[in-house]
Each structure stands twice: as C-alpha cells, then as structure tokens.
Amino acid sequence: MTMQHRRSAELEATLVDLARGPYPEYIDDVLARTARSRQRPTWTFPERWLPMFGIASEQALAPRFPWRAIAIALIVIALMVVAVVALIAGAQPRIPAPFGVADNGLIAFERGGDIYTADPATGVERAIVTGSQTDAGPRFSLDGTRIVFERKLDYVHSQLYLARSDGTDLTLLTPEPLTLAAGDLGRAWEKYQLSPDGRTVLMATETSGVHTITIAQADGKGVRRLDVGMSASEPSFRPPNGAEILFIGDGEQGLGLFAVNIATEKGQADPADPERIWRGGPQLVAGRLPHRLLEVGRDGQRPDGQDACPLGRRDRRPRAPIAPRRRVECPRDVVQRWQSDLHCSRVHPGLWRCARRGGAG
Amino acid sequence: MDQQRLVERAREGDHDAFAELARATVVRLDEAARLILRDPELARDAVQEALLRAWRDLRKLRDPARFEAWLHRLTVNACLDQARRRRRWRIEVELLETDTPSIPDMSAAQADREVVDQVLRRLDEAGRAIVVLHYFLGMPLTDVAATLGIPIGTVKSRLHRALGEMRIAIDPERTLVTSPVSRGQPA
Numbered sequence: 001m002t003m004q005h006r007r008s009a010e011l012e013a014t015l016v017d018l019a020r021g022p023y024p025e026y027i028d029d030v031l032a033r034t035a036r037s038r039q040r041p042t043w044t045f046p047e048r049w050l051p052m053f054g055i056a057s058e059q060a061l062a063p064r065f066p067w068r069a070i071a072i073a074l075i076v077i078a079l080m081v082v083a084v085v086a087l088i089a090g091a092q093p094r095i096p097a098p099f100g101v102a103d104n105g106l107i108a109f110e111r112g113g114d115i116y117t118a119d120p121a122t123g124v125e126r127a128i129v130t131g132s133q134t135d136a137g138p139r140f141s142l143d144g145t146r147i148v149f150e151r152k153l154d155y156v157h158s159q160l161y162l163a164r165s166d167g168t169d170l171t172l173l174t175p176e177p178l179t180l181a182a183g184d185l186g187r188a189w190e191k192y193q194l195s196p197d198g199r200t201v202l203m204a205t206e207t208s209g210v211h212t213i214t215i216a217q218a219d220g221k222g223v224r225r226l227d228v229g230m231s232a233s234e235p236s237f238r239p240p241n242g243a244e245i246l247f248i249g250d251g252e253q254g255l256g257l258f259a260v261n262i263a264t265e266k267g268q269a270d271p272a273d274p275e276r277i278w279r280g281g282p283q284l285v286a287g288r289l290p291h292r293l294l295e296v297g298r299d300g301q302r303p304d305g306q307d308a309c310p311l312g313r314r315d316r317r318p319r320a321p322i323a324p325r326r327r328v329e330c331p332r333d334v335v336q337r338w339q340s341d342l343h344c345s346r347v348h349p350g351l352w353r354c355a356r357r358g359g360a361g
Numbered sequence: 362m363d364q365q366r367l368v369e370r371a372r373e374g375d376h377d378a379f380a381e382l383a384r385a386t387v388v389r390l391d392e393a394a395r396l397i398l399r400d401p402e403l404a405r406d407a408v409q410e411a412l413l414r415a416w417r418d419l420r421k422l423r424d425p426a427r428f429e430a431w432l433h434r435l436t437v438n439a440c441l442d443q444a445r446r447r448r449r450w451r452i453e454v455e456l457l458e459t460d461t462p463s464i465p466d467m468s469a470a471q472a473d474r475e476v477v478d479q480v481l482r483r484l485d486e487a488g489r490a491i492v493v494l495h496y497f498l499g500m501p502l503t504d505v506a507a508t509l510g511i512p513i514g515t516v517k518s519r520l521h522r523a524l525g526e527m528r529i530a531i532d533p534e535r536t537l538v539t540s541p542v543s544r545g546q547p548a
Contacts, residue, residue, distance in 0.1 A: 008496065011477070011496050011527075012496050012497065014474055014477045015396060015477065015492075015493070015496055015497045016392075016497070017474050018396060018474060018477060018478055018481070019392035019393070019395055019396050019497065020392070021391065021392065021395060021401065023388065024387050024388060024391040024405065024408065026405055026408075026409060027383060027384060027387045027412075029409075030383065030387075030408075030409050030412045030413065031376075031379075031380045031383060031384075033409075033413060034376065034379065034380075034383075034412065034413060034416035034417075035376050035380075037413070037416065037417060038417075039374060039416060039417055039418075039419055039420055040417055040418055040420060040421070041420070042420045042421075045418075045420070045421045
C-alpha cells in the first residue's frame, strides 16, 4: 500500500467515524409518502423526446437570479406609476363634455317641502326627497346627475344637501347650519350652485350681517368660508372650470364686480383687464337693476369733473368697475339733471352712458 | 434479487421494490448528508427530498446500473438546496476560542476525527460535498464533477484546498493527507 493510499484510507475511516449515527428511522415515513404519490410518466421527461447531454450547471455556487428583488422593484415601480397617474388624473378638472344628447332633461322643483323631478315631455312627476323636513331650491349639477338643495331649519338657518338625481345617496354638505343670502330678487339659484366640475358647492351666505362666500366639498367632507376682505354677495362660478368665483364686492374701492381664486383666495378686480371681468357682469349686474347707471371716472367724478352722483335714495349701489371709468347707479332725476350738460344715451333699460357734450363717451 | 432488477421493477411502479432499494441505501445517504450539511435535521430533510424525487422521477433513469450514482447525485443536490435555504435564514455566530487546554490524552484516531470535523465545518457545503462524494461515497472525480455540474479542474482545486487545510491543521509529524488526489482513481 502506497503512502497516498494509506492516507486516503485513513481519511475514509475518519469520515465513516464522523458520519456514524443512528439508523434513519424516518425511512418509514418517506416510504409512506412515496407510496401515496405517483411516478411521473415517462413522456413528461424531455430526455425522452430530445437528444440531451450532460449539461453542466453550477447548482451549488452560482449566484441565484434575484427574482425576489426584481419582483419587488417591479411592484414598487408599478405603484409609483399608479400614484403618478392618480396624481395627474386627480389634478385634472373634471369638466362635463360640451356635447351630448340634445334633449331636455328632468326639471327639479319643490312642493310642500319636498323635492320633485318632472319629465317635461311626459309630465310625469316623481318625489325624490320627501319627509317632514322642509326642503327647497333644488338645483341640478351641470351634468344632470346630482341635485343640491336647501333644507330649512327655521326662517334663518339652512343646511345644504346633495343627492343623486333620483334622490339617493343623500349627503349633508353643511353640518353647521348657516344663513343663505339670496340675491336682490331672492332667487334660489343665486344662493348656491355646484361648480362646473361638480367637486364643490358655492354658497352665498351671511355672517353677522355681512355677505360672505362659503365653499363646501361635494363629498360632504369640508366647509370653508372664503376670505375676500370685503362683503361679497351674489357669487357665481366663473366658467369654464370654476377655479374662480365672480361676486359683487363692497370694499374700499366701492362696490364692484370682483373675481376671487378659490385656491389662493386672492380676490380683486383685475385692473389690467377689467373688460375681462366685466363680461361676466351685464346679466349679473346691470340687466336687472331698477336704477339707471351712469359712467363716471374711477375717482368717482363725472367726466365733467363734477360729483358723479349725488347721494340719493339708491345711489349707494354703483356697479361693476370699468377702467378708466366705472358705472354708478343714480336716481332718474340726477340723470335728467345731468342730461342738461352731458350727452346721455340709453344702451340698456337699466344703463345710461353719458359723456361730456362734444367729448368722447 | 439484485439491485438492477429491483430498479427495473421500481421503474415499472413496484413500490415494494423501491422500498427495498431505499432501505438498502438510506443509511449511506443519511451519513453522506450529515457530513455535507453537518446538521442531522437538515440531512434528514435532504434525504427525504432525494428519495421522494427518486421515486417520482425514477422513470427518468435509463441505466438501472447507475441507480446509486443517480441517487447520490439527487442527495447531494438536495443537500445543496437545503444549505441554500439555511444560508438564507441562518444567523452567523462566531465561536471564540477558549483558553481551555486540549485534552492531553486524546488518542490519535480521536484527534484525527476532531481535525477532520473542524476542517469540514470550515468548508462550505460545496467543498464538503466534494470531499464526501470522493472520499466517503467513493465516487471518481469525473463523476463528482458531473454530479455537481462543475468542471473537473474546479473539483480538483477545491479538493486540494480542502485537504490543504486539513494538512495544515494536523500535526506535521502525523500528516493525515498530503495529496489532493489520494484515492488513486483516475481524475
């Protein structure tokens, strides 16, 4: 026996000594399991069909492909993509499509403290919100899927509710009762309205005798009052998306038509482009005024330098400012007196435009 | 009945024949697995897995004469799978040497056993598998390479490294192994 063989034999003997252990009793369990399992059919082995050789593969030492890390990375990336998409989609104002079926929808109205809808084609009525409460002033959203209405708690206080057009899914928008402030003519639709994107409800409110603007989330999760720094009445969402609100403000600059951004709450007339502001105004302001309007300088002076409008019964209600002039409302007799030295022409039943004779109007 | 006939019958679905084969080989497989994994519980799992695979895939074996080599291969692969899973979960603990003096009256055989045991523990599972396949199961190095799916040169170098560690660890006066290929079989 060579030295090498002797040493190999010693190692073998040592390994046998090291490996010695109890009889593996678990063989019975193993055989019980194999007896219950079936052998794979021969045809399932690729070697049966394909010429195969001994393919060397590093089973023990080759690094495993990081499937788990890759899967986690893919999941994280997918979640990030979903989050970004949701963020972008959420930031887009949902505006009703400017087209659709050209037919008349339902008409909503109040009767006996309940809310009804009626089909103008068939005349069929349907009570959608009933009960002992006094509900009034239903107003459809622009897409016609929801109705906002007022539930009167007493002569002063109300709460606003939102419901689907069939009266289901009733949502309380204003948990705290508030005082709604109607416009000059008390029309219900001037007290509140849904934004064009349907996400908020605008309310003309009155707080401690001051006209205010209140915004409620359409999902009923929040109410806040806009701070515009002045008394604000007759608010209205400004198309197309309701990011701004037009309102009649009574501040240091006097009465006028103002725009306020809902997000920033920066509210002021836009002197750089007053006409832009004014376009929303004629129907809102001048069209229904019982008094005539005169155009005067922004400093409140008539074009001829005299006082624009002496104090009269209703002369404290000048309306939308137009740079470099703004319009004021004056009693008829004042206008008649001015007409002696001003050239005035009636451009609207409620609007007179005056200019110095021989000057620009 | 000879082993080849038993394998043929087992391949045809005769579970009794397979049971006879398994009982005849399980001790050897269990010992090899314990040497590779150095953990009786893991070794048991590996052998169980190997025998289950053997029964399930027995029809894959074309040459009944290669049954034992095939079973050894399954066992080693199952051991490496177990080691891989264990590596994923185990916590490495470093055992510090104590000042306790070694037992002075240890016999030479016992000393060799301790040294081999220590060196085996220092090797990774793949290194231990090479030593066990070659020295314990008597497998030629070419078959070791085929079983582990690595080149023959790699087998030799790893065996050389493992045996070198044993040689360094053991008393120079009583060198246990000095050659990387000591079994005298063609490499």
